[in-house]
Amino acid sequence: MFSVLPLRAIAFQCLFLLLAIAIEAAVLHEGLKLPYRKSVEYAASINLLSTAIGWLIFFSIEPLVPTNLKFQLINCIFFDQWSSGIAAWIIFAGFVTFFISFLVKLSGLDLLKLLLQDKEEKRSEQEIQADKSKRYQNTIRARKNAREGPSRANAVLIANALSYTAILLVLFIRIIVPADIRL
Amino acid sequence: MLEAIKRFFEQFWTQFKPPRSFSWQTLIFLSLFSWGMSLLNSVLTDTEFVQDFLATMGWFFLTLGVGWALADFKIEFLGLKIYPGPWITGALTCTFLFEGLREEFPALPFVSWPLISAAIAAVPKFLKRGPEFKVPDAKGRQELVILFLVSIILSCWFSFHFLLQDWLGDYPSILADRFDRSAFVINTASPRVSDSRGVLILNLAESIVIDELEGRSLAETELWLFNVQSRVADIEKQVLDRISFLEENVLWNLEGSVSGNAPRYTLNLQAIWQGPSSQTGGYFLQKPCSITQQPVRNPPAASPPTVSQIECNPISDLIPLNPITASSQGS
Numbered sequence: 001m002f003s004v005l006p007l008r009a010i011a012f013q014c015l016f017l018l019l020a021i022a023i024e025a026a027v028l029h030e031g032l033k034l035p036y037r038k039s040v041e042y043a044a045s046i047n048l049l050s051t052a053i054g055w056l057i058f059f060s061i062e063p064l065v066p067t068n069l070k071f072q073l074i075n076c077i078f079f080d081q082w083s084s085g086i087a088a089w090i091i092f093a094g095f096v097t098f099f100i101s102f103l104v105k106l107s108g109l110d111l112l113k114l115l116l117q118d119k120e121e122k123r124s125e126q127e128i129q130a131d132k133s134k135r136y137q138n139t140i141r142a143r144k145n146a147r148e149g150p151s152r153a154n155a156v157l158i159a160n161a162l163s164y165t166a167i168l169l170v171l172f173i174r175i176i177v178p179a180d181i182r183l
Numbered sequence: 184m185l186e187a188i189k190r191f192f193e194q195f196w197t198q199f200k201p202p203r204s205f206s207w208q209t210l211i212f213l214s215l216f217s218w219g220m221s222l223l224n225s226v227l228t229d230t231e232f233v234q235d236f237l238a239t240m241g242w243f244f245l246t247l248g249v250g251w252a253l254a255d256f257k258i259e260f261l262g263l264k265i266y267p268g269p270w271i272t273g274a275l276t277c278t279f280l281f282e283g284l285r286e287e288f289p290a291l292p293f294v295s296w297p298l299i300s301a302a303i304a305a306v307p308k309f310l311k312r313g314p315e316f317k318v319p320d321a322k323g324r325q326e327l328v329i330l331f332l333v334s335i336i337l338s339c340w341f342s343f344h345f346l347l348q349d350w351l352g353d354y355p356s357i358l359a360d361r362f363d364r365s366a367f368v369i370n371t372a373s374p375r376v377s378d379s380r381g382v383l384i385l386n387l388a389e390s391i392v393i394d395e396l397e398g399r400s401l402a403e404t405e406l407w408l409f410n411v412q413s414r415v416a417d418i419e420k421q422v423l424d425r426i427s428f429l430e431e432n433v434l435w436n437l438e439g440s441v442s443g444n445a446p447r448y449t450l451n452l453q454a455i456w457q458g459p460s461s462q463t464g465g466y467f468l469q470k471p472c473s474i475t476q477q478p479v480r481n482p483p484a485a486s487p488p489t490v491s492q493i494e495c496n497p498i499s500d501l502i503p504l505n506p507i508t509a510s511s512q513g514s
């Protein structure tokens with residue numbers, strides 16, 4: 001019963017996660033001026049989150065897949081046989097995955113910031129803000145939003161694009177490498 | 184003799200005596216005691232409830248004791264500090280929580296193991312001396328986020344494993360094929376032709392053919408062979424009714440072809456698999472059966488001088504249905 005193990009999938013997932021975390025940490029460090037440790041932690045959190053959500057989506061869609069598509073899925077997973085019918089679906093799914101993972105990572109980053117905010121920090125921020133006049137505060141906030149909002153989304157978008165490129169490159173190398181010396 | 188036993192117990196006690204009355208050793212002893220009583224109970228009386236209750240208490244104390252004992256135990260590996268304690272405690276908890284559901288949901292203990300372990304590992308971060316509840320600091324919260332996400336992914340891997348096992352349960356003939364090209368799975372056992380249910384189908388078909396043809400006259404045999412298409416379709420139906428009903432049954436086809444000239448014919452039975460396979464288009468297994476005429480000893484009057492005898496060869500290996508693509512793939 002336990003002779004067939006998804007060890008290759010696990011190995012690939014680990015490799016892709018490490019790749020993505022390394023690349024995205026570098027991008028976040030550059031783009032958001034975060035310290036090294038923080039950028040690695042953030043990159044790890046958002047990538048793990050998007051992977052986990054990806055699995056949950058897979059498990060919720062899998063029972064709904066019609067039998068014909070299920071055969072093709074089994075063919076892909078066990079035998080790496082890609083018919084042209086499913087290849088189109090995979091490319092489409094790749095696009096969807098890219099944008100969903102971008103949204104998940106962006107909102108994940110917001111959530112993480114909210115979650116990791118220290119109470120002291122929040123209070124002092126509030127005190128400082130109370131000292132300032134409302135108009136001044138508003139202009140500051142508007143400027144801050146204008147500066148930080150798009151740049152954060154930009155950084156996440158670039159990070160996501162670069163990590164997906166790296167993963168695609170690895171997949172491409174796997175196709176080139178002859179089957180008998182593969183992992 | 185008694186002296187020796189006494190000395191042994193004294194030795195044992197000094198070795199394993201709990202340092203304090205409230206310590207992990209006490210809990211382990213309590214669990215052993217519970218199990219001992221449960222065993223005693225099962226020998227002396229037959230009250231299942233008391234016995235189960237005591238055994239459950241045994242598990243409970245063991246889990247707590249092991250969790251406590253391993254609380255500070257860590258392994259350093261490549262600069263990472265790994266605390267195996269919560270994982271072992273989690274495994275014990277899962278075994279004892281889902282013991283009754285193992286038959287129905289074999290995946291449940293494995294899938295929940297990482298989540299329960301992460302929850303156990305998270306508990307100390309929410310406690311401060313007292314013990315009182317506290318909200319972990321930002322660093323602790325970051326660690327918790329990563330811990331929980333990693334444990335979710337681990338349990339997804341377990342679910343994926345069990346999903347694959349479900350598929351293999353529905354389509355066991357996949358196991359006869361090679362997973363060399365797969366990017367997802369490995370097969371630790373080497374594939375055997377006998378894993379393919381085509382073998383079962385061909386063997387059943389063989390016995391039906393022997394039933395129908397053996398001992399028949401040449402004319403009857405030739406009539407049967409003349410209608411081989413419909414006969415084999417009929418056999419296919421019988422065979423699929425006889426083997427256990429699985430989702431993969433619709434992917435199997437039985438076909439037969441006849442070659443040769445009177446009085447020697449060859450009936451070639453083929454079980455064709457059109458499901459997922461490492462060969463594009465699928466594969467087939469075949470079993471050639473030679474049909475010969477044997478003279479009848481002491482034939483009674485008005486019976487034919489010879490009757491058919493059927494001899495079948497062993498089943499072939501998996502043969503790709505589409506030889507052109509198979510050879511270009513180099514497999």
